[in-house]
Amino acid sequence: MAEQEEDFSSLPLPDRFAHKNWKVRKEAYETATKAFDIAASESDPTVRTFLQDPGLWKAAVADSNVAAQQEALGALCSFLQIAGIQGCTRTRNLTITSIVEKGLAATRPAAKQKALEALLLYIELDKADPIVEELLPLLSHKQPKIIAATLAALTAIYHAYGVKVVEPKPTIKLLPKMFGHADKNVRAEATNLTVEFYRWIKEAMKPLFWNDLKPVQQTDLEKLFEKVRDEAAPKQERLLRSQQAAKAAAPAEVEGEVEEEEEEEAEIDLEPEFEIVNVFPKIPKDFQERISSTKWKDRKEALDDLLVAINHPRIEEGQFDDILRALAKCMKDANIAVVTAAANSIELLAKGLRRGFARYRGTVMSPMMERLKEKKQTVTDAIGAALDAVFATTNLTDCLEEVLEFLKHKNPQVKLESTRFLIRALKTTRDVPEPPQVKSIAEASIKLLTDSQETQRSAGAEVLGTLWKIMGDRPMLAHLEGLDEIRKTKIKEFYEAAEVKAKFKPKVAPPPKPAPAANTKRMGMVGKKPAAGVKKAPPAAAPPPPVEEPPTPLAVRPSTRPGVSKLAGAKSGLTGPGGARPPALKRPLGTSSAAPSPARRVASPVEDAPPPPQPKLGLGPGRGLAGRPLGKPAATPMRADPDAVQYTASGLSGLSTAERAELEELRLEIERIRRENEGLRVEKSRLSSQIHELTNQNAQLIEDHTRDVLSIKAKETQLVRARSDAEEAQQMVSHQQREVDRLKRELSRQVRANSPPPMDLSEQIYQDERTAQAAAAAGHNGMAGYRSSRSFVTSPTASVEGKENMDHPVALRQKLRSPPLTGGSSAGFGYGGSGAPSSYAASSPRNSRFATPAEERSLPSAGAGAGQAGGAESWKRAAEVTQNLKARIEMMKAKQGLSRPH
Known part of the structure; x- marks a missing residue:
């Protein structure tokens, strides 16, 4: 081991x-x-x-x-x-x-x-970019625990360094994929990272990913956002080495201010990176013709096609002047659907062109604000969104004059919506208004506080509260002095609730403020230079160590221009003893080669400090403030300017007054320039007002012309409709006439069906004949003729034949007048017991089929036997019956409208 x-x-x-x-x-x-x-x-x-x-x-x-x-x-x-x-x-x-x-x-x-x-x-x-680039691919790892660990690391990184150091856009784009992961731990870590992003950038992050989430996920996130929404803005907890070095090098007294400015000035670019699209090939070629159509549906369809063509996040710049003028004209359209579509088109163009849309602002802003008079909320919302998009492409200075003019509009709806637009503009702008702009906004808003409508008064108070949030207490309290406590309380509420992006920072000089006495000395002696011929006092035996003075402020630095210095000296009235000018003023200040530079003079030690009794020589009347500091050399020996001491000893203490006179002259010149600028601004405002009035007049004329054209078109439409109705009425009358004729014909047929047929008349004739025959004739033949005639008359065929003869009376007459078959007038029409009816039946081919052969053989003999007995009387009666028949036939024709010339 x-x-x-x-x-x-x-x-x-x-x-x-x-x-x-x-x-x-x-x-x-x-x-x-x-x-x-x-x-x-x-x-x-x-x-x-x-x-x-x-x-x-x-x-x-x-x-x-x-x-x-x-x-x-x-x-x-x-x-x-x-x-x-x-x-x-x-x-x-x-x-x-x-x-x-x-x-x-x-x-x-x-x-x-x-x-x-x-x-x-x-x-x-x-820096953070290389590390984030290495971490983001791990979000596609096959193991869920690796993805969850990566998300947790990203959350810690953004929590420590913030979104100004670590770019948030690439990570935010991947959040929808993380929320769609099957592992619950991954989704939980994605939720934590999203909440961390919300702490830093609030609602600005939503356009990058929010629409890709499910509604349930959006609801859950909103609940979590509520918990951190009211928290103070987070600050960077961990500094980079470069930031640490900058912090160590910065002065301690301005360190906090510098950090605050850097944090506020740093902007987070959360705009998605989109490809720039050229939309002109997609815009219909006949757009201008269709947008000028007299039919609102054609105009609406043209705008819909335009919306489809320009619906891109980034649009390539081009000549959109004609399109924007057409859209501005649509703001005066009588149809609100056309107005809404035009406003949506303007919004898409403004968002797509971004800063490139600024040159079209004057074309569309006034017509849109004028159309805010529409009471339908959907229309005003669409126009308001378009105005916000247009404002995002410009700045507050460009839009303020027009907005303030519409705050005085006679229409309450236009005035209210314009005030709301101004509130949104103040909340989103990053430009701090200038003092004249603040004054104009405050005065217009204070007038709104006395409006008769409560919503308008609240809107005016919100404008003042938002402006107060931007400018701070000192610039705004002067404008709020004359208001009562109730209104101030209302404005204070809006001030506390307002969220703005711009913040006014008064410029404060970085060095600490000097003591009043030292400041007086420095003001009296700064910028002096030795005059020609004036000798400096001998240096002191033991000069103190050099002490640097703070740099002279710009407002009190003397000018080095020769003309200005001479003018200042002449106006100051400085003269030497006996009325002569001091030698130092015979040449321009700052042109002496022996004069030390300001930086050198500031850094040089005081070598010419005079003895204590000597400054009394410069304390005579008319010496001004230049002699005061020299009376206390022991108290501030390091602040004394050697040149000023030398001038005082020589009796030339008035030089500091000349410098002050020169400074005063410069101030007067600045004031004159300011007055000229104010005059130019007033003139510009007047001209803008005239332009606005002329634009309104032109718009009113165009609106009247459009109204007249539409009225004419409406009358033409009514005329066309009236003509169409007349034609329809004529067709209806014709149809009704035909129907009446048809009904008449039907009625005629019904009448003919119900009226007795013509054969009934013949039957009556035959009945009369039978009466005569029964009285005069006797025998078998007469009876046989009677039965034959009755069988003929009562036969169905005879009835049908009679009906046919009703339709054809000429044929009936021909049958009645036809000659007899056997010859002789008595044989042809013998009615008194003769066989005339039988003969008539025999002569008719139709009726012949109803007689038997035996009857046909007996008919002629019967007619021959009876014809001679009552021939003459029968003819008379037949003639009467015929006349009656004719009269009845004519009456029936007249009644049925069937009469016609013979």
């Missing part, structure tokens, strides 16, 4: 790191840790050995023995502490994966802690 121990200790550390015995490796790790802890610098031999062979750490941190691995991780931490950035950059590519797989996933808590400390040291020594 003793030999083995001696052999192990005699081996060099690299060999013992690679030994097959875990105990030897463990002891080697412990030995290395002690060596690194006592090393003075990275040039130590042990440190240099591991710097030259960084591959030793790859096997060490992945040691198969958990006890040895724990010591290896401790040794790595000690090595990184002493090796610095060189050891970090040489080993991180070899060790990160093993640290996560073997260290963070280890079963021992001490090993986990050391592995996490090694990762944090890697970030502290250099």
